[in-house]
Amino acid sequence: MGWEILLIDTVRGDQTPRTFSGSVVRVGRNPDNELILKHSQISRLHLTLSKEGEEFFAQDSSSNGTFIKDATGSWQRLQGKVALQLPVTLRLADWTAHIEHEAEDDWDRSVIIPAGHLVKRVETVLVFDLCESSRLANENDHLALHLKTRLMQIAEPVLHEFGQRFTKGTGDGFLATFPSPTKALAAAVELVRRLQQRNSRTVNEPIHYRIALHFGEVWGISSGGEDIHGNDVNIAFRIEGAQAEVFTAPLSEFPRMNRLMCSNALLEEVRKAGPLPAAVDAIEIGPANLKGIHDPVRIFWLKTT
The missing domain is CATH 3.30.70.1230 (Nucleotide cyclase, GGDEF domain)
Known part of the structure; x- marks a missing residue:
C-alpha cells in the first residue's frame, strides 16, 4: 500500500503503473529518484510528492513545470508546494500521472x-x-x-x-x-x-x-x-x-x-x-x-x- 501512480505517455499511448510504499516520492531524471523519467523537459529533481500526517503535497522544482487542472478544467502550473486532493492527475513533459494513495486495504475480508x-x-x-x-x-x-x-x-x-x-x-x-x-x-x-x-x-x-x-x-x-x-x-x-x-x-x-x-x-x-x-x-x-x-x-x- 502507499502511492499508486499510473503514468500515461500521451505521445505513444503507453501506460505504466507504479507503486511506492514510502511517504515521499521524488520524480525526475536523477537515478536516485524513486520515479525516474528520462526526457529533455524533465529536470533531475522535477517533482516531489509527500504525505505528511493525513495530508498530501506536491512540490515542483523543475525548469519546465508540472501542471494541474484547476476548477475550470484548465491546466495550471504548480507554484511551490501545493496541497493535493487525491486522486489527482498531473502533467509533466509527455506524461500525465494519475496519482492515488492507499492507506490500507478496505475490502471486506470476511x-x-x-x-x-x-x-x-x-x-x-x-x-x-x-x-x-x-x-x-x-x-x-x-x-x-x-x-x-x-x-x-x-x-x-x-x-x-x-x-x-x-x-x-x-x-x-x-x-x-x-x-x-x-x-x-x-x-x-x-x-x-x-x-x-x-x-x-x-x-x-x-x-x-x-x-x-x-x-x-x-x-x-x-x-x-x-x-x-x-x-x-x-x-x-x-x-x-x-x-x-x-x-x-x-x-x-x-x-x-x-x-x-x-x-x-x-x-x-x-x-x-x-x-x-x-x-x-x-x-x-x-x-x-x-x-x-x-x-x-x-x-x-x-x-x-
Missing part, C-alpha cells in the same frame, strides 16, 4: 479463499462495447485494430480523470468501476461527447458503441492479479447488450447502438447527490427480463445533448 482473497465493495460498474467489431475484423483486421487502439486512447484519460478504481479490457471494449456514481455518469457522458467529436471530425470508420452503467455489489478476487465478479457485474453486461425483445412492453423507440443506458439503481444513487447533469435526459424504457438475472431490471436510456 471470505477467504486459497491462493487469493475474495473481497467486496459497493461501486458503479461501467461496461463499454465497441459495436460491429466482428464485421470490421472480417473486412479489415488492421482497421479493427486501429479503432480499438483509438478507442482506448480516447477512453483511458477520461476514466482516470473521473476517478475509476478498476479497469480491464473485454476484447471488444472494457469494464471499469467507480467509487462515485456521479463521477461514473460524468465519465460516461464525457466519453460519449469525445467519441461523437471524433466521429464528426474523421473520414475514417466511426466508432459505434454501447455503454451501460449499474450500481451494486462488486466482488473482487486477488490472486496474482485482480478481477471482479458478481451478479451486479452481470447485470451491467446484460444492460449493455440488451435489445428490444428483452423488455416486457413493446418499444416505440430503441437505439441498437450509439447509446448510453443505466439501471434504476444507478439513477437513484445519482439523484441522491443532486439533479442529473443538464446535458442528460433520462428516459425510462421499462423493465427488462435479462438473461441469467432472476428479477426484471428497470432500464433508462440516458440521452445526451
